[in-house]
Amino acid sequence: MKDRAIIDVEQLSKTYQISDKDPGFKGTLKHFLSRKTFGVEAVKNVSFKIQPGEIVGFLGANGAGKTTILKMLCGLIYPSSGSIYVDGFNPAKRQNDFLKNITLVMGQKQQLIWDLPPMDSLQVNAAIYGLSESEATNRIKELSIMLELGEELYRPVRKLSLGQRMKTELLASLLHKPSVLFLDEPTLGLDVNAQARVRSFLSEYNRKTGATILLTSHYMADITALCSRVLCIHKGELFYDGGLNSLTNKLTPYRELRIELKDQFNPKEFENYGIIKTNTDRFIEIRILRTELPKVISRILERFEVIDIEIKDPPIEELIGKLFNQRRI
Amino acid sequence: MSYSKLKINVIKALFNSQYANMLEYRVEIALWALSGVLPFIMLSIWKESGAATSYGFDGLSLSRYFLSAFLVRQFSVVWVVFSFEEDALLGKLSPYLIQPLHPLWRYLAAHIAEQVTRLPFALLITFTFFLFNTDSFWIPSLIQFLLAWLSTLFAFSIAFLLQSIIASLCFWNEKASSLERLLFTPYLFLSGLLAPISSFPPNIQKIVLLTPFPYMINFPANILSGLAENIFIGFIIQIIWISILFPVVILLWKAGVRNYTAMGA
CATH class of the missing domain: 3.40.50.300 (P-loop containing nucleotide triphosphate hydrolases)
Structure with missing residues (x-):
């Protein structure tokens, strides 16, 4: 061996x-x-x-x-x-x-x-x-x-x-x-x-x-x-x-945040933090640079009354599909 | 665990599982046993045509010969090529190939289990035969029976090895079972299923006896019915055929496995 x-x-x-x-x-x-x-x-x-x-x-x-x-x-x-x-x-x-x-x-x-x-x-x-x-x-x-x-x-x-x-x-x-x-x-x-x-x-x-x-x-x-x-x-x-x-990490430098707020909000207030994917009533999903994540979360928590927050990666299937098309990292 | 105990355990476990499996298919096996009545059809043709006497047979020895041919066929029938081909095509062979046991052992166990399942049906058909041919009834001596059993075992071995050679060709050609059809025709005519080899013209007999086919039905059937001459030579020739075919199977298998593409898996 x-x-x-x-x-x-x-x-x-x-x-x-x-x-x-x-x-x-x-x-x-x-x-x-x-x-x-x-x-x-x-x-x-x-x-x-x-x-x-x-x-x-x-x-x-x-x-x-x-x-x-x-x-x-x-x-x-x-x-x-x-x-x-x-x-x-x-x-x-x-x-x-x-x-x-x-x-x-x-x-x-x-x-x-x-x-x-x-x-x-x-x-x-x-x-x-x-x-x-x-x-x-x-x-x-x-x-x-x-x-x-x-x-x-x-x-x-x-x-x-x-x-x-x-x-x-x-x-x-x-x-x-x-x-x-x-x-x-x-x-x-x-x-x-x-x-x-x-x-x-x-x-x-x-x-x-x-x-x-x-x-x-x-x-x-x-x-x-x-x-x-x-x-x-x-x-x-x-x-x-x-x-x-x-x-x-190499494929996507972003992570996704799903935030539930206590009150209704103006989506424009979130534009400075990242790219808004969806927003409905008291829920918003934004895509944020991985490196910015801790800073952005603390700023959001300071500014808004947050009920729940979920951090997730973009779906892996999506990443792999991208990878196969690129055939390189 | 000692090597011999290990082997006995494998044989026991394989037989037990295959016998349980065959019992699930008992009706099918009964039909297969019933489909092997060709020697009885040939017996009635021989009797009706009155040709038996011109070939030196009396009615009694002919009846006993064809009943013996029926019994030998029942316990030497081989279908390994069909099972193997299906397993190779559907990818069922793959798990067997990565176990520390040669896959042919599984097929061998399945054949033996099938024969044990077939035994009561074969005996029932024999009993029915005697019911309609009471004058043909005979009980062979113990020696005669044991020698017939041994030669049937050798006949089965020759048939199993011959078909395993064709089965090994499945590694190259997925439809190797069609080659078995080529083998079936000489087997049918030269084994003694349609007529005792002694009824063939002497020159043809000489050629036929050089092939393995007469030793697959005719020889064991002759021993059982009491018609056999040169029993010792017959056994020697059976052993020679087994000794020739066995290494061919091993060599073909080794070469074939290198060619296996694990289709369907």
């Missing part, structure tokens, strides 16, 4: 060979008789390191190459070039000691046997990973408490809701206590409550076990709740690797 990083990726690239087909009969004939295959570079010279215990978010639009990188990191697909070390192993070799230490969770993809209760699949996983009966029982109990699972473990998987299924999938994937978790859209399709439960579980799991987590998600709430560091990828190229806060 190179230095202390648990995940060490150097100049990683992956090219898929694909062939396009025109629509219709003519296209089919042409595709059959003279198929032309060409290489599509899904990942281009990506390098990064992740330290043990870190939770890192992978951001990128659909088809950016996030899932391809995750699949290479867990040894599911082979890189075209470059090197990967995960916990000191080359994932492509798929050694048992490596496989026992990692897990991959893919949202909406299942490993549990559809017609049987999750417990049957869990017993198979426990045997595959060499857990004794008592170890498996304790581990299932521990994880099911964290995931708020009970009788669902004894009902056929096909009878469970999407949220319950996702939680049982997480349980099955974490039964062997992996120290590296690759999560590909773990909250995909879940309702807001289920998303929040999965998030708090992952956070608690990381805190209790010190596991390293690399996750992709389209829900920014997942990233902001769990990750202090993000990797941004666009068309297979990594163009940002750093803190989520510094990403937000």
